[in-house]
Amino acid sequence: MRVINTGEIVSNIKEMCIEANYKLASDVSTRIMDAYKNETSDLGKLILGQLCENMNIAENEQIPICQDTGMTIVFVKIGQDVHIEGGSLEEAINEGIRQGYKEGFLRKSVVSDPIIRKNTMDNTPGVIHYEIVAGDFIEITVVPKGFGSENMSRIYMLKPSDGVEGIKEAVLKTVKLAGPNACPPIVVGVGIGGSFEKCALLAKKALTRNLDEPSNFPHIRKLEEELLEEINKLGIGPGGFGGKITALGVKIETYPTHIAGLPVAVNICCHVNRHITRIL
């Protein structure tokens, strides 16, 4: 059995919150730069040029890429041969967020109650998803998620007879609805199958995948490719002012489901698709 101290978790989460908000992973930044090269609309190109410059300024002058530094979503895979000592894991994760958002000069965007709406002033609590897996490691993925795009995400409980056509229709409808509000070009995470809450979680996980790695399942890979093409044909374009680049990527995660159902969740993310993973 391996022992991991919560102190190590705090410091890693802190660093990950900061890193994610100042520099995009290279798969995302490369796609933004490629989009700039390939976009043909004048206004679209201008906006993509601004986004490229923005990434440089963020990194060189230590200004967050976007002022919405997100609600902090944390995926934690805990190896079953790990013993965590030094206090509560949940408290350690939130402490990491607290320190990261303070020391990283990140915006505090969380309210303590959805109706009373008082800012907690330290961006806690995060939204934490635990998974117990085999092994003696802890894998942590931190996803600072902006809400301009989160607000434009949707769940559809389709019928099995709706099939692939129904899935595509649901995704395209969501992207159209999002239009300029989600800061296009966007990344689209899709969860298919499971249950109501499972498909939402799959969609969020899909957003953490490397854009350059397609699905392992041939039929899903095909769907990812077709959807990307069809989304870009919508012509929403950078900033929503028209153009051929509306999405940088479409990622789909699936799970077995019930004989009576076809749940589909579409989680929209803006071009500031932040995620970072570390293994302890």
Place this chain on the structure above:
Amino acid sequence: MGLEKHIVAPLSKEEVQNLKAGDYVYITGVIYTARDAAHKRMYEALQKGEEIPFSLKNNVIYYMGPSPAREGQIIGSAGPTTSSRMDKYTPLLLDTGLLGMIGKGYRSQSVIESIIKNKAVYFVATGGAGALLSKCIKKSKVIAYEDLGTEAIHELYVENFPVIVAIDSNGNNLYENTDIIS
């Protein structure tokens, strides 16, 4: 793409009426930030006939809540937030003298009608370009609602702040797909 123009804030009515949807505009002058929580407070105050923290007359509101500034910086990242969340409050603000708004994304039909009625303008800045946009902000100070944290009202002095006219004073709308939302 429309014309490139330079304008000064607070705005003048004549200048606003010369702006056309699609124009690429650089704003220089004083503007004010307000997002959801500040809008709610100002709206409720106006409804009760109370004073609000700054005069809306001919002014521009930027829908923005910045990230904190480091030492030596004027402001942190400072890009626009989604405008539609302010739609409920906007017509009253426009009726009270507000002349320009900067945000991102669609506006409701009632906001568009109020823009036409008040001969106002809706600008869009690039969402997710908060680091870049922050470079155009030369002064920033919190003037009200400090308890709201990032949502407090900031008075900003901006220089050549780049925006696009999304809805002009005649109601021309640069977003082509407005019919897909309700």
